[in-house]
Amino acid sequence: MRILRVSAAAVLSALAAVAMAMPAANATVTERNQPCPTGYVCLYEHSDFNRHADGRMLKWNESGRKELGDWNFREKTSSIRDKRTGGFKVTDVRTGLPDRHLDLNGDYSQLPSGWNDDIDRLELP
Ligand SMILES: [Ca+2]
Numbered sequence: 001m002r003i004l005r006v007s008a009a010a011v012l013s014a015l016a017a018v019a020m021a022m023p024a025a026n027a028t029v030t031e032r033n034q035p036c037p038t039g040y041v042c043l044y045e046h047s048d049f050n051r052h053a054d055g056r057m058l059k060w061n062e063s064g065r066k067e068l069g070d071w072n073f074r075e076k077t078s079s080i081r082d083k084r085t086g087g088f089k090v091t092d093v094r095t096g097l098p099d100r101h102l103d104l105n106g107d108y109s110q111l112p113s114g115w116n117d118d119i120d121r122l123e124l125p
């Protein structure tokens, strides 16, 4: 029994060390430079796919219109990865003016001129 008790204490101690290390790892690793899975289009909050700053990444794989406001992500997109086929369309919804549309295909470490922090809607074919 004594041996078992010592082993349990050692395991608990090891678990505690892992638990203490985890928040730092989450903050610095999983928030930056998240990969975009095959079959998805991914929108990143910052340029260069969040490589240099913590930020959100949103991903979709199903066809249809995505209103970014539903994810509190209007006018935040600064880079995009496209691991799907068929390209996609982005829209800048404007009050009192016609909406602006742009057809895109592929990866964009920065968005085309005039589109940074302006995308409100995504449409996947
Ligand atoms: Ca941004």
Ligand SMILES: [Ca+2]
Pocket: 075, 091, 092, 093, 094, 117, 118, 119, 120
């Ligand atoms: Ca906009």
